[in-house]
Amino acid sequence: MSFSEVFEKYNWEDIKGKIYAKTSLDVERALSKSQRNLEDFMALISPAATPYLEQMAQLSHRLTQKRFGKTIQMYIPMYLSNECQNICAYCGFSLDNKIPRRTLTEEEILSEIAHIKAMGYDHILLVTGEANKTVGTEYFKKALKLIQPSFSHISLEVQPLDQHEYEELIPLGLNTVLVYQETYHENDYKKHHPKGKKSNFNYRLETPDRLGSAGVHKIGLGVLFGLEDWRADSFFTALHLQYLERKYWKTKYSISFPRLRPHAGGLTPKVEMTDRELVQLICAYRILNEEVELSLSTRESNKFRDNVIKLGITSMSAGSKTNPGGYANAPESLEQFEIDDQRSPAQIAEMLTRQGYEPVWKDWDRAYSS
Incomplete structure (x- = not known):
């Protein structure tokens, strides 16, 4: 059974109604348990949980330190291309935006790598728009061959691929794939994605299944908050996570916000x-989940990121550029979106150290999976 078959059993409005109907008693019951289920999660994300935020924060802090200690994994995105064949209402790379398009050459990729390595990074996230002919599997293969010698952990955030394509990329260094559903509200999803391969809701929904079957080491999930009710969308993300953990139990998982x-x-x-x-x-x-990694990007402000370090976050980006060539080749080109926290990696590392945390630049090596 694929997740799309599981998903069909749920109704968005019914789930939303159940979340908003949760009471303080439901919240207290969830907080008193040693293990929680999705009903408890609905209570914890409901409006009824608002008065319990301090209690939730303290519990989240304890659970995170028990599993992850006082460490924060550092990563940085590297945008390879802003070419895109999709129309997405929320994205600067959308096909209908009249912007200069750019895809990095091999020489430009190498110069970006040199700049990023100078900042101390060993974990890189490769990002592109969704243009299969320009930045498809063959382009990713060439890019990975260039990048693999310099980084121990390579993540990918690109268009969903078929299972065999992921299988071809894993030997070249691919470790993690992030694929955000954007929203699990199917009708609104179609409104925000009227053209391009991304308009296929179910193909995107089943991407984590293809990743799990391919044997990708880690899968990243998430939605784009602002498109629909965040509580309902988060329930379906949690539902998706639990399904994947049970079916692909050897795989690790992360959630982004x-x-x-x-x-x-x-x-x-x-x-x-x-x-x-x-x-x-x-x-x-x-x-809900003591094992899942929780990641926070530079979309958020300095103050917010500083304050949530101790509340459950396990990985952060720093010094990010969201345009192709933004580190060494084309700092003036159009970004996918505006970042907020513009501090350098060294400044973020200093902030973490002041709070008693260790910034981790490397915690994975390909030899672990050999």
């Missing part, structure tokens, strides 16, 4: 997610 940021095209968020609500969600995920 992107909130809609300014970009070319200027979509106004349908639903605003406050800082307190994002803190509530981070804590709820940790209380």
Whole structure:
């Protein structure tokens, strides 16, 4: 059974109604347990949990330190291309945005690598728009061959691929794939993705199944907060996570928390997610699942990132550029979205050290899976 078959058994409005109907008693029951289920998660992300935020934060802190200690994994995105054949209402790379398009050459990739390595990174996230003919599997193969010698951990955030394509990339150094559903609200998903391969809701929904079957070491999930009700979307992300953990139990998982940021095209968020609500969600995920990695990018502000370090986050980016060639080749080119925290990796590392945490630049080696 694939996740799309599981997903069909649930109704968005029913789930949303159940979340908003949760009471303080449901929240207290969830917090008192040693193990929680999805019903408990609904209580922890409900409006009824708002008065319990301090209690949730303390519990999330304890659970995170028990499993991960006082460490934060450092990573950086490297954008290879802004070519895209999709129309997405929220993205600066959308096909209908009249922007200069750029795909890095082999020489440009090498110069970006040199710049990133000078910052101390050993974990890199490769990102492109979704343009299969320009930046498809063959391009990824060439890029990975160039990048693999310099990094022990390579993640990919590109268009969904078929299972055999992931299988071809794993021997070249691919460790992790991030694939965000954007929203699990099927009708609104279609409104935000009217053209291109990404408009196929089910193909994207089943991508983590293909990743699990291919044997990718780690799968990253998430939605884009601002497109739909964040509570309902987060329930379906948690449902997806639990399904994957049971079926592909050898695989590791991570959750990211992107909130809609300014970009070319200027979509106004349908639903605003406050800082307190994002803190509530981070804590709820940790209380539900002690093993999942929780990642926070430079989309968020300096102050917010500094304050949530101790509440469940296990990985962060720093010094990020969201445009192809942004580190060494084309710092002036159009970004996918605006970042907020613009501090350097050294400044973030200093902040973490002040808080008693260790910034980890390398915690994985390909030899571990040999």
